[in-house]
Amino acid sequence: MIKIIRTMPPHQLSPEIVKQLTEDYMSTKRNVWNVGYIKNALLDMSNSKCIFCECKLGEESKYIEVEHFHPKSLYPEEVLSWTNLLPICKRCNGLKRDHDTKLNPIINPTVDEPKDYLFIKDYRYRAIDDLGKRTIRVLQLNDSDRLVLPRFKIGEAIATAIESLVRVKDKIDIDTKTEDDNELIIKLRKLLVSCQPDSEYSTVCSYALLTDDNYFEVKDYLVSENLWDFELERLETVSFKHSLVRNKEHSI
Ligand SMILES: [Zn+2]
Incomplete structure (x- = not known):
């Protein structure tokens, strides 16, 4: 779960249309x-991801459902209020149902900064306070089969990839230095791209990468060789900014 900046409403959703369709719904x-x-x-607002679990929407069988953060069954006057609408997957929608978010608030990623309330450890969401705790429970963010095991697989793939980069680094010799350095740069960049906010499960990817000592070993090598460029630095900064890694020394 990452912070999402609320975009402007679509131009078709004019105040007149909202009023007319809200009455229609009522x-x-x-x-x-x-x-x-x-x-x-x-x-467009969420980089085509579920606002809560970060799965990509519109792919495979994960079609977008329009979520009413304050449920329409309890607050029908907000049925077309743009700030009440969120993109969500079927799994999360099925769990949140008519949960009363005014009486018992959960994190709204377009309003709240998720990392103020949540962090990831061992591929499970952990709560910093009661708001985080309730959010995890309502949305079952630690559902073993549907979320935690897939997260672990992503983490394992990243760990394997970065481990192979350490092996490349350790075997560099003068004859292959250019090609090996280029391989390190390109593959490390690819891993950092998976941690960007528009990537599926970006918080899981950034947790896996930014808590792995092998990542910093490869980075240190690139820095020492003056190969750590502006683009890599920018990608890493953005990864940390949106990560749910709790380690404060890595926070920016
Ligand atoms: Zn979801």
């Missing part, structure tokens, strides 16, 4: 929010 209970322009605007 009287008919029609799915007035279930339209392409709202879904597309929400996907």
Whole structure:
């Protein structure tokens, strides 16, 4: 879960339309929010990810569902309020259902900074306070089969990849230095790209990479060889900024 900047509402969602469709919903209970322009605007806002679990939406069977952060069943006047709408996956929507977020708040990533309330350890979300705790429980963010095991697989793939880079680094000799250095730069960059906010499960990827000593061993080598460039530095800075790694010395 990462902080998402709320974008402007789609131009089709004018105050007149909101008023008209909200009245329509009140009287008919029609799915007035279930339209392409709202879904597309929400996907643009979240880099096409579920706002809570970070799975990519619109891929495989993970279609976007329009989430009403304050449930429409309890707060029907907010059924088309742009600031109440979030992109969400079927799994998370099915769990949150009509949970009353005004009486018992959970994290709203377009309002709250998730890392103020959550961190990741051993591929599980951990709570810093009660808001984090309730968010984990309501959304079952540590569902073993559907979330924790897939996170572990991602982490294992990253650990294997960075371990292989250490092996490349340790075998560099004068004859192959250029090609080996280039391999290190390109593969490390690719790993850092997986930690960027637009990547699926970016918080899991950044946890796996930025807590791995092998990553820093490869980075230190590139720095010592003057190969750690502006782009790598920028990617690392963004990765730390959006990560849920608790280690304060790595915070920026
Ligand atoms: Zn989800």
